[in-house]
Amino acid sequence: MKQHEKIAMIGAGNVAWHLAPALEAGGHQITQVYSRQAAKAEQLARHLYQAKAQTHLDFSESEAELFIVAVSDDAITKVVQQMKLPSEALIVHTSGGQPLEALAKASTEHIGVFYPLQTFSQRRSVSFREIPICLEANDSDVLHRLIKLARSLSRQVKLINSKERALLHVSAVFANNFTNHLLRMAEQLMHDHQLDFSLLYPLIEETVAKARAVGPTQAQTGPALRNDEKTISHHVNQLNAYDPAYTEVYQAITRHIQTFSRSSREYHE
Amino acid sequence: MKQHEKIAMIGAGNVAWHLAPALEAGGHQITQVYSRQAAKAEQLARHLYQAKAQTHLDFSESEAELFIVAVSDDAITKVVQQMKLPSEALIVHTSGGQPLEALAKASTEHIGVFYPLQTFSQRRSVSFREIPICLEANDSDVLHRLIKLARSLSRQVKLINSKERALLHVSAVFANNFTNHLLRMAEQLMHDHQLDFSLLYPLIEETVAKARAVGPTQAQTGPALRNDEKTISHHVNQLNAYDPAYTEVYQAITRHIQTFSRSSREYHE
Numbered sequence: 203m204k205q206h207e208k209i210a211m212i213g214a215g216n217v218a219w220h221l222a223p224a225l226e227a228g229g230h231q232i233t234q235v236y237s238r239q240a241a242k243a244e245q246l247a248r249h250l251y252q253a254k255a256q257t258h259l260d261f262s263e264s265e266a267e268l269f270i271v272a273v274s275d276d277a278i279t280k281v282v283q284q285m286k287l288p289s290e291a292l293i294v295h296t297s298g299g300q301p302l303e304a305l306a307k308a309s310t311e312h313i314g315v316f317y318p319l320q321t322f323s324q325r326r327s328v329s330f331r332e333i334p335i336c337l338e339a340n341d342s343d344v345l346h347r348l349i350k351l352a353r354s355l356s357r358q359v360k361l362i363n364s365k366e367r368a369l370l371h372v373s374a375v376f377a378n379n380f381t382n383h384l385l386r387m388a389e390q391l392m393h394d395h396q397l398d399f400s401l402l403y404p405l406i407e408e409t410v411a412k413a414r415a416v417g418p419t420q421a422q423t424g425p426a427l428r429n430d431e432k433t434i435s436h437h438v439n440q441l442n443a444y445d446p447a448y449t450e451v452y453q454a455i456t457r458h459i460q461t462f463s464r465s466s467r468e469y470h471e
Numbered sequence: 472m473k474q475h476e477k478i479a480m481i482g483a484g485n486v487a488w489h490l491a492p493a494l495e496a497g498g499h500q501i502t503q504v505y506s507r508q509a510a511k512a513e514q515l516a517r518h519l520y521q522a523k524a525q526t527h528l529d530f531s532e533s534e535a536e537l538f539i540v541a542v543s544d545d546a547i548t549k550v551v552q553q554m555k556l557p558s559e560a561l562i563v564h565t566s567g568g569q570p571l572e573a574l575a576k577a578s579t580e581h582i583g584v585f586y587p588l589q590t591f592s593q594r595r596s597v598s599f600r601e602i603p604i605c606l607e608a609n610d611s612d613v614l615h616r617l618i619k620l621a622r623s624l625s626r627q628v629k630l631i632n633s634k635e636r637a638l639l640h641v642s643a644v645f646a647n648n649f650t651n652h653l654l655r656m657a658e659q660l661m662h663d664h665q666l667d668f669s670l671l672y673p674l675i676e677e678t679v680a681k682a683r684a685v686g687p688t689q690a691q692t693g694p695a696l697r698n699d700e701k702t703i704s705h706h707v708n709q710l711n712a713y714d715p716a717y718t719e720v721y722q723a724i725t726r727h728i729q730t731f732s733r734s735s736r737e738y739h740e
Contacts, residue, residue, distance in 0.1 A: 275699075275702065276699075276701065299702055299705070319670060319671070319673070319674055320673055320674055320677060321674060321677055321678065321681065321692060323681060323685075323690075323692075326677075326681060326684065326685075328677060332673050333673050334670045334673065336670075358670075358673075360670065362666075366664060366665075366666055368705075368709060369660065369661065369664045369666060369709065370661070370666060370670065371706075372660070372706045372709055372710065372721075373657040373660050373661050373666075373671060374657075374671060374674055375693055375694065375706065375721075376653045376654075376656050376657040376660075376721075377653065377654055377657045377671045377674060377675050377678070378674050378675070378678045378692075378693070379691070379692060379693030379694075379695065379696070379728070380653050380724045381650040381653050381654070381675070381678055382678055382681075382682055382687050382690050382691055382692075383687075383691060383695075383724060383727070383728050383731070384645045384646065384649050384650050384653070384724075385645075385646055385650070385682050385687035386687040386688050386691060386731070387645050387727075387731075388642040388643075388645040388646045389686065389687050389688065390688075391638060391641070391642050391645075392638065392639070392642050395635060395638045396635075397631075397635055397638060397639060397642070399686075401588060401603045401605075401627075401629065401639065402588070402642060402643060402646045403683055404588070404589055404601050404602050404603065404627075405588055405589055405590060405643055405646060405647050406646050406647070406650070406679055406682075406683075407679060408589060408590055408595075408597060409590065409646070409647045409650055409651055410675055410676060410679050412590065412592060412595060412651075413651055413654050413675075414672055414675075415595065416592075416595075417658065417668075418651050418652075418654035418655040418658050419655050419658065419659075421592075421651050422648070422651055422652060422655060423590060423592075423647075423648060423651075424644055424647070424648030425644065425648075426648065426652075427648070430544075430545075432545065433544065433568055436568070436637075437640075437641045437644065440637060440638065440641055441641065447727055447730060447731075450723060450727070451723055451724060451727050452641075452644075452645075454719060454720055454723035454724075455649045455652060455653075455720060455723075455724075457719075458652070458656075458716055458719070458720050459648070459652050461716060462652070462655070462656075462659075462716075
Protein backbone atom coordinates (compact mmCIF):
# COMPACT_ATOMS: atom_id res chain seq x y z
CA MET A 203 0.00 0.00 0.00
CA LYS A 204 1.40 3.37 -1.01
CA GLN A 205 2.06 5.86 1.76
CA HIS A 206 2.88 8.73 -0.54
CA GLU A 207 1.36 9.13 -3.96
CA LYS A 208 2.78 10.77 -7.04
CA ILE A 209 -0.17 12.63 -8.42
CA ALA A 210 -1.04 14.49 -11.61
CA MET A 211 -3.74 17.09 -11.12
CA ILE A 212 -6.03 17.36 -14.16
CA GLY A 213 -7.66 20.77 -13.95
CA ALA A 214 -6.68 24.04 -12.31
CA GLY A 215 -10.02 25.30 -11.03
CA ASN A 216 -11.27 25.78 -7.47
CA VAL A 217 -11.17 22.12 -6.46
CA ALA A 218 -7.64 21.65 -7.82
CA TRP A 219 -6.46 24.87 -6.16
CA HIS A 220 -7.58 23.64 -2.76
CA LEU A 221 -6.90 19.94 -3.16
CA ALA A 222 -3.38 20.06 -4.61
CA PRO A 223 -1.77 22.02 -1.74
CA ALA A 224 -3.68 19.89 0.79
CA LEU A 225 -2.29 16.74 -0.84
CA GLU A 226 1.22 18.16 -0.64
CA ALA A 227 0.67 19.00 3.01
CA GLY A 228 -0.40 15.36 3.45
CA GLY A 229 3.01 14.20 2.19
CA HIS A 230 2.17 13.51 -1.45
CA GLN A 231 3.85 14.85 -4.54
CA ILE A 232 2.07 16.70 -7.32
CA THR A 233 4.09 15.98 -10.44
CA GLN A 234 2.02 17.80 -13.02
CA VAL A 235 -0.86 20.24 -13.35
CA TYR A 236 -2.92 20.09 -16.53
CA SER A 237 -5.13 22.84 -17.86
CA ARG A 238 -6.10 23.67 -21.45
CA GLN A 239 -5.09 27.21 -20.54
CA ALA A 240 -1.33 27.42 -20.03
CA ALA A 241 -1.59 30.44 -17.72
CA LYS A 242 -3.94 28.62 -15.36
CA ALA A 243 -1.81 25.47 -15.27
CA GLU A 244 1.33 27.52 -14.62
CA GLN A 245 -0.29 29.60 -11.93
CA LEU A 246 -1.27 26.55 -9.90
CA ALA A 247 2.02 24.74 -10.61
CA ARG A 248 4.00 27.73 -9.28
CA HIS A 249 1.92 27.51 -6.12
CA LEU A 250 3.17 23.92 -5.58
CA TYR A 251 6.59 22.40 -4.77
CA GLN A 252 7.72 20.55 -7.89
CA ALA A 253 4.74 20.41 -10.21
CA LYS A 254 5.12 21.09 -13.93
CA ALA A 255 2.39 22.76 -15.92
CA GLN A 256 1.17 21.09 -19.08
CA THR A 257 -1.55 21.77 -21.63
CA HIS A 258 -1.69 18.42 -23.44
CA LEU A 259 -3.19 15.17 -22.19
CA ASP A 260 -0.35 12.79 -23.02
CA PHE A 261 0.76 11.40 -19.66
CA SER A 262 2.29 8.22 -21.08
CA GLU A 263 5.74 9.32 -19.84
CA SER A 264 4.48 10.76 -16.56
CA GLU A 265 5.94 9.54 -13.30
CA ALA A 266 2.52 10.05 -11.71
CA GLU A 267 0.65 6.93 -10.65
CA LEU A 268 -2.57 8.62 -9.61
CA PHE A 269 -4.51 11.03 -11.85
CA ILE A 270 -7.07 13.28 -10.19
CA VAL A 271 -9.57 14.71 -12.66
CA ALA A 272 -10.91 17.95 -11.17
CA VAL A 273 -12.55 19.52 -14.20
CA SER A 274 -16.18 20.61 -14.67
CA ASP A 275 -18.73 17.79 -14.74
CA ASP A 276 -19.51 18.03 -18.43
CA ALA A 277 -15.81 17.92 -19.38
CA ILE A 278 -14.88 14.77 -17.44
CA THR A 279 -15.75 12.15 -20.06
CA LYS A 280 -14.11 14.03 -22.90
CA VAL A 281 -10.90 14.80 -21.01
CA VAL A 282 -10.60 11.25 -19.75
CA GLN A 283 -11.02 9.77 -23.23
CA GLN A 284 -8.22 11.96 -24.51
CA MET A 285 -5.77 11.15 -21.72
CA LYS A 286 -2.85 8.87 -22.48
CA LEU A 287 -1.93 7.14 -19.24
CA PRO A 288 1.04 5.07 -18.09
CA SER A 289 0.25 1.40 -17.47
CA GLU A 290 -1.37 0.59 -14.12
CA ALA A 291 -2.43 4.21 -13.65
CA LEU A 292 -5.25 4.93 -11.22
CA ILE A 293 -7.65 7.65 -12.29
CA VAL A 294 -10.29 9.30 -10.10
CA HIS A 295 -12.70 12.19 -10.49
CA THR A 296 -13.78 14.62 -7.77
CA SER A 297 -17.39 15.22 -8.74
CA GLY A 298 -20.49 14.80 -6.61
CA GLY A 299 -22.73 14.87 -9.65
CA GLN A 300 -21.06 12.20 -11.79
CA PRO A 301 -21.09 8.40 -11.43
CA LEU A 302 -18.00 6.23 -11.36
CA GLU A 303 -18.88 5.23 -14.93
CA ALA A 304 -17.95 8.69 -16.15
CA LEU A 305 -14.42 7.21 -16.13
CA ALA A 306 -15.38 4.02 -18.00
CA LYS A 307 -13.59 5.07 -21.18
CA ALA A 308 -10.28 5.79 -19.49
CA SER A 309 -7.32 3.79 -20.83
CA THR A 310 -6.90 2.04 -17.46
CA GLU A 311 -9.10 -0.35 -15.55
CA HIS A 312 -8.31 1.26 -12.18
CA ILE A 313 -10.92 3.94 -11.58
CA GLY A 314 -12.42 5.65 -8.56
CA VAL A 315 -14.11 8.72 -7.12
CA PHE A 316 -12.54 11.09 -4.62
CA TYR A 317 -15.26 13.64 -3.80
CA PRO A 318 -14.54 16.28 -1.14
CA LEU A 319 -17.98 17.47 0.01
CA GLN A 320 -17.39 21.20 0.29
CA THR A 321 -17.82 24.39 -1.70
CA PHE A 322 -14.46 25.76 -2.78
CA SER A 323 -13.84 29.34 -3.80
CA GLN A 324 -10.88 31.40 -4.76
CA ARG A 325 -9.26 33.21 -1.88
CA ARG A 326 -11.12 31.34 0.86
CA SER A 327 -9.03 28.77 2.65
CA VAL A 328 -10.77 25.75 4.11
CA SER A 329 -9.41 23.08 6.41
CA PHE A 330 -9.59 19.62 4.86
CA ARG A 331 -9.47 17.96 8.29
CA GLU A 332 -13.26 18.26 8.70
CA ILE A 333 -14.32 17.92 5.06
CA PRO A 334 -16.05 14.60 4.33
CA ILE A 335 -14.20 12.81 1.54
CA CYS A 336 -16.56 10.43 -0.24
CA LEU A 337 -14.85 7.50 -1.93
CA GLU A 338 -15.87 4.92 -4.49
CA ALA A 339 -13.80 2.45 -6.52
CA ASN A 340 -14.26 -0.50 -8.80
CA ASP A 341 -12.06 -2.85 -6.78
CA SER A 342 -10.95 -3.17 -3.20
CA ASP A 343 -7.24 -2.51 -3.82
CA VAL A 344 -8.09 0.82 -5.36
CA LEU A 345 -10.53 1.55 -2.56
CA HIS A 346 -7.93 0.88 0.11
CA ARG A 347 -5.44 3.07 -1.67
CA LEU A 348 -8.00 5.91 -1.82
CA ILE A 349 -8.89 5.43 1.85
CA LYS A 350 -5.24 5.85 2.77
CA LEU A 351 -4.97 8.95 0.60
CA ALA A 352 -8.18 10.48 1.99
CA ARG A 353 -7.12 9.81 5.58
CA SER A 354 -3.94 11.75 5.00
CA LEU A 355 -6.19 14.80 4.42
CA SER A 356 -9.35 14.38 6.47
CA ARG A 357 -10.82 12.80 9.57
CA GLN A 358 -14.09 12.21 7.68
CA VAL A 359 -13.61 9.46 5.11
CA LYS A 360 -16.79 7.81 3.81
CA LEU A 361 -17.55 5.06 1.32
CA ILE A 362 -20.38 6.34 -0.86
CA ASN A 363 -21.56 4.66 -4.06
CA SER A 364 -22.68 6.51 -7.19
CA LYS A 365 -26.39 6.36 -6.34
CA GLU A 366 -25.81 7.66 -2.82
CA ARG A 367 -23.47 10.34 -4.11
CA ALA A 368 -26.16 11.57 -6.51
CA LEU A 369 -28.55 11.92 -3.55
CA LEU A 370 -25.86 13.66 -1.53
CA HIS A 371 -25.32 16.05 -4.42
CA VAL A 372 -28.95 17.09 -4.69
CA SER A 373 -29.11 17.39 -0.88
CA ALA A 374 -26.09 19.68 -1.06
CA VAL A 375 -27.93 21.85 -3.60
CA PHE A 376 -30.68 22.39 -1.02
CA ALA A 377 -28.25 22.96 1.84
CA ASN A 378 -25.85 25.24 -0.03
CA ASN A 379 -27.11 26.73 -3.33
CA PHE A 380 -30.71 27.15 -2.22
CA THR A 381 -30.04 28.40 1.30
CA ASN A 382 -27.57 30.89 -0.14
CA HIS A 383 -30.16 32.04 -2.65
CA LEU A 384 -32.66 32.69 0.16
CA LEU A 385 -29.98 34.84 1.80
CA ARG A 386 -29.58 36.70 -1.52
CA MET A 387 -33.32 37.27 -1.65
CA ALA A 388 -33.32 38.64 1.91
CA GLU A 389 -30.30 40.81 1.13
CA GLN A 390 -31.96 42.25 -1.97
CA LEU A 391 -35.26 42.91 -0.20
CA MET A 392 -33.48 44.72 2.62
CA HIS A 393 -31.12 46.60 0.32
CA ASP A 394 -34.09 47.94 -1.67
CA HIS A 395 -35.60 49.25 1.58
CA GLN A 396 -32.38 50.85 2.86
CA LEU A 397 -31.96 48.19 5.52
CA ASP A 398 -28.54 46.80 6.35
CA PHE A 399 -28.41 43.05 5.58
CA SER A 400 -25.77 42.53 8.26
CA LEU A 401 -28.57 42.96 10.82
CA LEU A 402 -29.55 39.38 9.94
CA TYR A 403 -26.16 37.73 10.54
CA PRO A 404 -26.62 36.91 14.23
CA LEU A 405 -29.94 35.28 13.28
CA ILE A 406 -28.42 33.37 10.35
CA GLU A 407 -25.58 32.07 12.48
CA GLU A 408 -27.91 30.99 15.27
CA THR A 409 -30.10 29.27 12.65
CA VAL A 410 -27.22 27.03 11.62
CA ALA A 411 -25.91 26.54 15.16
CA LYS A 412 -29.37 25.56 16.38
CA ALA A 413 -30.01 23.21 13.45
CA ARG A 414 -26.72 21.51 14.23
CA ALA A 415 -27.43 21.30 17.96
CA VAL A 416 -31.01 20.03 17.90
CA GLY A 417 -31.49 18.99 14.25
CA PRO A 418 -33.37 21.11 11.71
CA THR A 419 -36.70 19.35 12.31
CA GLN A 420 -36.73 20.36 15.98
CA ALA A 421 -35.40 23.80 15.09
CA GLN A 422 -38.20 24.72 12.68
CA THR A 423 -40.30 27.73 13.75
CA GLY A 424 -42.25 30.49 12.04
CA PRO A 425 -45.68 31.40 10.67
CA ALA A 426 -45.84 28.52 8.17
CA LEU A 427 -45.17 25.88 10.83
CA ARG A 428 -47.77 27.29 13.22
CA ASN A 429 -50.25 27.90 10.38
CA ASP A 430 -50.41 31.60 11.24
CA GLU A 431 -52.44 32.59 8.18
CA LYS A 432 -52.74 36.20 9.28
CA THR A 433 -48.97 36.73 9.27
CA ILE A 434 -48.57 34.69 6.07
CA SER A 435 -51.10 36.82 4.19
CA HIS A 436 -49.47 39.98 5.55
CA HIS A 437 -46.12 38.76 4.21
CA VAL A 438 -47.67 37.82 0.86
CA ASN A 439 -49.14 41.31 0.51
CA GLN A 440 -45.80 42.93 1.30
CA LEU A 441 -43.95 40.72 -1.18
CA ASN A 442 -46.55 41.18 -3.92
CA ALA A 443 -46.08 44.92 -3.65
CA TYR A 444 -42.32 44.42 -3.93
CA ASP A 445 -41.94 41.65 -6.53
CA PRO A 446 -44.45 38.88 -7.34
CA ALA A 447 -41.57 36.48 -8.09
CA TYR A 448 -40.71 36.70 -4.38
CA THR A 449 -44.27 35.73 -3.53
CA GLU A 450 -43.99 32.58 -5.63
CA VAL A 451 -40.92 31.39 -3.74
CA TYR A 452 -42.49 32.40 -0.42
CA GLN A 453 -45.65 30.45 -1.17
CA ALA A 454 -43.90 27.37 -2.55
CA ILE A 455 -41.80 26.99 0.60
CA THR A 456 -44.65 27.95 2.94
CA ARG A 457 -46.93 25.31 1.35
CA HIS A 458 -44.22 22.70 1.67
CA ILE A 459 -43.59 23.55 5.33
CA GLN A 460 -47.31 23.19 5.99
CA THR A 461 -47.68 19.80 4.31
CA PHE A 462 -44.31 18.54 5.56
CA SER A 463 -45.28 19.31 9.14
CA ARG A 464 -48.59 17.51 8.89
CA SER A 465 -47.13 14.44 7.25
CA SER A 466 -45.60 11.43 8.92
CA ARG A 467 -42.15 12.78 8.19
CA GLU A 468 -41.70 13.91 11.77
CA TYR A 469 -39.44 11.06 12.72
CA HIS A 470 -37.79 13.09 15.47
CA GLU A 471 -39.64 13.23 18.76
CA MET B 472 -32.61 59.76 32.01
CA LYS B 473 -33.00 56.52 33.91
CA GLN B 474 -29.90 54.39 34.28
CA HIS B 475 -31.65 51.41 35.77
CA GLU B 476 -35.21 50.49 34.96
CA LYS B 477 -37.78 48.73 37.09
CA ILE B 478 -39.43 46.41 34.65
CA ALA B 479 -42.49 44.15 34.58
CA MET B 480 -42.17 41.29 32.11
CA ILE B 481 -45.50 40.47 30.48
CA GLY B 482 -45.18 36.92 29.18
CA ALA B 483 -43.01 33.97 30.16
CA GLY B 484 -42.21 32.45 26.77
CA ASN B 485 -38.90 32.16 24.95
CA VAL B 486 -38.32 35.91 24.48
CA ALA B 487 -39.08 36.65 28.14
CA TRP B 488 -36.86 33.78 29.31
CA HIS B 489 -33.88 35.19 27.46
CA LEU B 490 -34.60 38.90 27.81
CA ALA B 491 -35.40 39.06 31.55
CA PRO B 492 -32.08 37.59 32.78
CA ALA B 493 -30.19 39.73 30.23
CA LEU B 494 -31.92 42.83 31.59
CA GLU B 495 -30.94 41.87 35.12
CA ALA B 496 -27.37 41.33 33.99
CA GLY B 497 -27.56 44.84 32.49
CA GLY B 498 -28.33 46.27 35.95
CA HIS B 499 -32.10 46.50 35.73
CA GLN B 500 -34.69 45.08 38.08
CA ILE B 501 -37.49 42.75 37.04
CA THR B 502 -40.28 43.41 39.54
CA GLN B 503 -42.96 41.09 38.15
CA VAL B 504 -43.47 38.32 35.66
CA TYR B 505 -46.95 37.91 34.21
CA SER B 506 -48.33 34.78 32.58
CA ARG B 507 -51.90 33.49 32.39
CA GLN B 508 -50.43 30.22 33.60
CA ALA B 509 -49.25 30.50 37.20
CA ALA B 510 -46.68 27.72 36.80
CA LYS B 511 -45.00 29.47 33.88
CA ALA B 512 -44.91 32.84 35.64
CA GLU B 513 -43.48 31.26 38.78
CA GLN B 514 -40.89 29.28 36.89
CA LEU B 515 -39.43 32.37 35.26
CA ALA B 516 -39.78 34.48 38.42
CA ARG B 517 -37.77 31.91 40.40
CA HIS B 518 -35.07 32.18 37.76
CA LEU B 519 -34.75 35.93 38.52
CA TYR B 520 -33.55 37.90 41.56
CA GLN B 521 -36.61 39.56 43.07
CA ALA B 522 -39.42 39.14 40.57
CA LYS B 523 -42.90 38.15 41.72
CA ALA B 524 -45.13 35.97 39.58
CA GLN B 525 -48.64 37.17 38.81
CA THR B 526 -51.51 35.88 36.69
CA HIS B 527 -53.69 39.02 36.54
CA LEU B 528 -53.11 42.19 34.53
CA ASP B 529 -53.72 44.81 37.22
CA PHE B 530 -50.41 46.65 37.53
CA SER B 531 -51.90 49.83 39.00
CA GLU B 532 -49.95 49.28 42.25
CA SER B 533 -46.81 48.02 40.53
CA GLU B 534 -43.49 49.73 41.24
CA ALA B 535 -42.48 48.96 37.63
CA GLU B 536 -42.14 51.93 35.29
CA LEU B 537 -41.49 49.95 32.11
CA PHE B 538 -43.72 47.12 30.89
CA ILE B 539 -42.29 44.75 28.30
CA VAL B 540 -44.97 42.81 26.46
CA ALA B 541 -43.36 39.59 25.21
CA VAL B 542 -46.43 37.55 24.32
CA SER B 543 -47.40 35.98 20.98
CA ASP B 544 -48.25 38.45 18.20
CA ASP B 545 -51.97 37.75 18.16
CA ALA B 546 -52.25 38.22 21.95
CA ILE B 547 -50.56 41.66 22.17
CA THR B 548 -53.60 43.88 21.55
CA LYS B 549 -55.87 41.93 23.87
CA VAL B 550 -53.35 41.73 26.72
CA VAL B 551 -52.49 45.42 26.43
CA GLN B 552 -56.14 46.49 26.51
CA GLN B 553 -56.66 44.54 29.72
CA MET B 554 -53.59 45.90 31.51
CA LYS B 555 -54.08 48.45 34.28
CA LEU B 556 -50.95 50.57 34.39
CA PRO B 557 -49.53 53.08 36.87
CA SER B 558 -49.51 56.66 35.62
CA GLU B 559 -46.62 57.62 33.34
CA ALA B 560 -45.92 53.95 32.58
CA LEU B 561 -43.96 53.14 29.44
CA ILE B 562 -45.10 50.05 27.56
CA VAL B 563 -43.23 48.32 24.73
CA HIS B 564 -43.69 45.13 22.75
CA THR B 565 -40.93 42.87 21.43
CA SER B 566 -42.45 41.73 18.13
CA GLY B 567 -40.94 41.98 14.67
CA GLY B 568 -44.30 41.35 13.04
CA GLN B 569 -46.42 43.98 14.81
CA PRO B 570 -46.51 47.76 14.32
CA LEU B 571 -46.17 50.29 17.12
CA GLU B 572 -49.93 50.82 16.83
CA ALA B 573 -50.55 47.38 18.31
CA LEU B 574 -50.10 49.29 21.61
CA ALA B 575 -52.45 52.14 20.72
CA LYS B 576 -55.13 50.99 23.15
CA ALA B 577 -52.81 50.87 26.15
CA SER B 578 -53.82 53.08 29.09
CA THR B 579 -50.68 55.17 28.68
CA GLU B 580 -49.47 57.46 25.95
CA HIS B 581 -45.86 56.29 26.24
CA ILE B 582 -45.41 53.39 23.85
CA GLY B 583 -42.52 51.82 21.99
CA VAL B 584 -41.06 48.72 20.37
CA PHE B 585 -38.05 46.80 21.68
CA TYR B 586 -37.43 44.04 19.12
CA PRO B 587 -34.39 41.79 19.59
CA LEU B 588 -33.71 40.30 16.14
CA GLN B 589 -32.90 36.72 17.03
CA THR B 590 -34.54 33.29 17.30
CA PHE B 591 -34.85 32.24 20.93
CA SER B 592 -35.32 28.69 22.10
CA GLN B 593 -35.48 26.93 25.39
CA ARG B 594 -32.17 25.59 26.56
CA ARG B 595 -30.05 27.51 24.06
CA SER B 596 -28.24 30.46 25.52
CA VAL B 597 -27.47 33.39 23.24
CA SER B 598 -25.31 36.42 23.89
CA PHE B 599 -27.26 39.66 23.65
CA ARG B 600 -24.07 41.65 22.96
CA GLU B 601 -24.32 40.94 19.20
CA ILE B 602 -28.10 40.79 18.81
CA PRO B 603 -29.50 43.80 16.93
CA ILE B 604 -32.12 45.51 19.07
CA CYS B 605 -34.55 47.41 16.87
CA LEU B 606 -36.25 50.35 18.54
CA GLU B 607 -39.24 52.52 17.79
CA ALA B 608 -41.14 55.00 19.94
CA ASN B 609 -43.81 57.64 19.62
CA ASP B 610 -41.72 60.42 21.17
CA SER B 611 -38.07 61.24 21.55
CA ASP B 612 -37.96 60.96 25.36
CA VAL B 613 -39.21 57.42 25.14
CA LEU B 614 -36.82 56.70 22.31
CA HIS B 615 -33.82 57.93 24.29
CA ARG B 616 -34.86 55.88 27.28
CA LEU B 617 -35.12 52.77 25.09
CA ILE B 618 -31.75 53.47 23.48
CA LYS B 619 -30.16 53.60 26.93
CA LEU B 620 -31.87 50.35 27.90
CA ALA B 621 -30.91 48.60 24.65
CA ARG B 622 -27.29 49.73 24.95
CA SER B 623 -27.07 48.14 28.37
CA LEU B 624 -27.68 44.80 26.57
CA SER B 625 -26.28 45.03 23.06
CA ARG B 626 -23.68 46.71 20.89
CA GLN B 627 -26.16 46.72 17.99
CA VAL B 628 -28.91 49.24 18.65
CA LYS B 629 -30.94 50.36 15.63
CA LEU B 630 -33.84 52.73 15.07
CA ILE B 631 -36.31 50.91 12.84
CA ASN B 632 -39.85 52.11 12.12
CA SER B 633 -42.88 49.85 11.80
CA LYS B 634 -42.72 49.62 8.02
CA GLU B 635 -39.02 48.76 8.04
CA ARG B 636 -39.55 46.27 10.83
CA ALA B 637 -42.23 44.49 8.78
CA LEU B 638 -39.71 44.15 5.93
CA LEU B 639 -37.06 42.95 8.35
CA HIS B 640 -39.52 40.38 9.66
CA VAL B 641 -40.28 38.89 6.25
CA SER B 642 -36.55 38.95 5.42
CA ALA B 643 -35.92 37.03 8.64
CA VAL B 644 -38.47 34.42 7.52
CA PHE B 645 -36.36 33.80 4.40
CA ALA B 646 -33.07 33.81 6.31
CA ASN B 647 -34.21 31.67 9.24
CA ASN B 648 -37.46 29.71 8.77
CA PHE B 649 -36.96 28.97 5.09
CA THR B 650 -33.26 28.17 5.19
CA ASN B 651 -33.92 25.86 8.14
CA HIS B 652 -36.71 24.17 6.20
CA LEU B 653 -34.33 23.50 3.31
CA LEU B 654 -31.99 21.86 5.81
CA ARG B 655 -34.95 19.75 7.00
CA MET B 656 -35.64 18.72 3.43
CA ALA B 657 -32.02 17.72 2.91
CA GLU B 658 -31.99 15.86 6.22
CA GLN B 659 -35.13 13.93 5.33
CA LEU B 660 -33.90 13.05 1.85
CA MET B 661 -30.60 11.77 3.23
CA HIS B 662 -32.22 9.96 6.16
CA ASP B 663 -34.52 8.08 3.77
CA HIS B 664 -31.47 6.94 1.81
CA GLN B 665 -29.45 5.86 4.87
CA LEU B 666 -27.08 8.81 4.52
CA ASP B 667 -25.86 10.69 7.55
CA PHE B 668 -27.03 14.32 7.47
CA SER B 669 -24.02 15.43 9.49
CA LEU B 670 -21.96 14.93 6.31
CA LEU B 671 -23.41 18.26 5.18
CA TYR B 672 -22.44 20.35 8.20
CA PRO B 673 -19.01 21.48 6.98
CA LEU B 674 -20.72 22.59 3.75
CA ILE B 675 -23.54 24.37 5.59
CA GLU B 676 -21.12 26.20 7.85
CA GLU B 677 -18.94 27.26 4.93
CA THR B 678 -22.09 28.44 3.11
CA VAL B 679 -22.86 30.89 5.90
CA ALA B 680 -19.23 31.89 6.47
CA LYS B 681 -18.75 32.57 2.76
CA ALA B 682 -22.01 34.51 2.44
CA ARG B 683 -20.88 36.65 5.35
CA ALA B 684 -17.39 37.16 3.94
CA VAL B 685 -18.22 37.98 0.32
CA GLY B 686 -22.00 38.59 0.43
CA PRO B 687 -24.57 36.01 -0.74
CA THR B 688 -24.75 37.40 -4.29
CA GLN B 689 -21.06 36.77 -4.88
CA ALA B 690 -21.29 33.44 -3.07
CA GLN B 691 -24.02 31.95 -5.28
CA THR B 692 -22.99 28.83 -7.23
CA GLY B 693 -24.68 25.70 -8.53
CA PRO B 694 -26.49 24.24 -11.54
CA ALA B 695 -29.32 26.82 -11.53
CA LEU B 696 -26.91 29.77 -11.63
CA ARG B 697 -24.86 28.31 -14.46
CA ASN B 698 -28.00 27.11 -16.30
CA ASP B 699 -26.73 23.54 -16.26
CA GLU B 700 -29.97 22.01 -17.58
CA LYS B 701 -28.50 18.50 -17.70
CA THR B 702 -27.79 18.46 -13.97
CA ILE B 703 -31.09 20.19 -13.20
CA SER B 704 -33.10 17.59 -15.10
CA HIS B 705 -31.13 14.80 -13.45
CA HIS B 706 -31.99 16.29 -10.03
CA VAL B 707 -35.64 16.68 -11.01
CA ASN B 708 -35.82 13.01 -12.02
CA GLN B 709 -34.27 11.90 -8.75
CA LEU B 710 -36.63 14.06 -6.71
CA ASN B 711 -39.71 13.00 -8.68
CA ALA B 712 -38.92 9.39 -7.89
CA TYR B 713 -38.60 10.32 -4.21
CA ASP B 714 -41.39 12.84 -3.62
CA PRO B 715 -42.95 15.20 -6.20
CA ALA B 716 -43.47 17.84 -3.50
CA TYR B 717 -39.67 18.10 -3.32
CA THR B 718 -39.59 18.71 -7.07
CA GLU B 719 -41.98 21.65 -6.70
CA VAL B 720 -39.73 23.39 -4.18
CA TYR B 721 -36.64 22.53 -6.25
CA GLN B 722 -38.17 24.00 -9.40
CA ALA B 723 -39.58 27.11 -7.73
CA ILE B 724 -36.18 28.06 -6.30
CA THR B 725 -34.28 27.01 -9.44
CA ARG B 726 -36.55 29.16 -11.64
CA HIS B 727 -36.07 32.11 -9.31
CA ILE B 728 -32.29 31.72 -9.29
CA GLN B 729 -32.35 31.69 -13.09
CA THR B 730 -34.48 34.83 -13.47
CA PHE B 731 -32.83 36.59 -10.53
CA SER B 732 -29.39 36.10 -12.07
CA ARG B 733 -30.45 37.44 -15.42
CA SER B 734 -32.17 40.48 -13.98
CA SER B 735 -30.65 43.81 -13.13
CA ARG B 736 -30.55 42.86 -9.48
CA GLU B 737 -26.85 42.12 -9.62
CA TYR B 738 -25.86 45.31 -7.90
CA HIS B 739 -22.62 43.80 -6.63
CA GLU B 740 -19.71 43.86 -9.01
